[in-house]
Amino acid sequence: MTTDPILDHLTVFVRALEVQAAIGIHDHEMGRTQPLIMDVELDLTPHHVERLADTYNYERVVEAAEALVDEGHIGLVETFAERMARSLMADDRVRRVSVRVAKPEALASADAAGCAITLSR
Numbered sequence: 001m002t003t004d005p006i007l008d009h010l011t012v013f014v015r016a017l018e019v020q021a022a023i024g025i026h027d028h029e030m031g032r033t034q035p036l037i038m039d040v041e042l043d044l045t046p047h048h049v050e051r052l053a054d055t056y057n058y059e060r061v062v063e064a065a066e067a068l069v070d071e072g073h074i075g076l077v078e079t080f081a082e083r084m085a086r087s088l089m090a091d092d093r094v095r096r097v098s099v100r101v102a103k104p105e106a107l108a109s110a111d112a113a114g115c116a117i118t119l120s121r
Helices: 059-070 077-088
Strands: 010-021 034-044 094-103 113-120
Touching: 010 059, 034 059, 034 077, 059 077, 077 094, 077 113
Parallel strands: none
Antiparallel strands: 010 034, 034 094, 094 113
């Protein structure tokens, strides 16, 4: 007897999303923007998806990042990442969100520095 497979995991992601943000705590970072590169992963309540309305539209991830940038200067990438994650968790279908923020201009001797944060219900 064959049983139907059970959908037990549904993830929506956006990789290498770049925004120009007013971010940083150092004098040379004030009054200018610099790139942030984000990876975002949203674990949703597993369910069958047929239409866009059935899932989390990944364009909303871009909109959330742009809205956060529009709020103005943020001191730390950790703060940026947490605010981003909290805004994405506003959708009740999101069970877990991971946000990784890289700041490529942070260290001259490295490709990037940054942080990752995960929130879950």
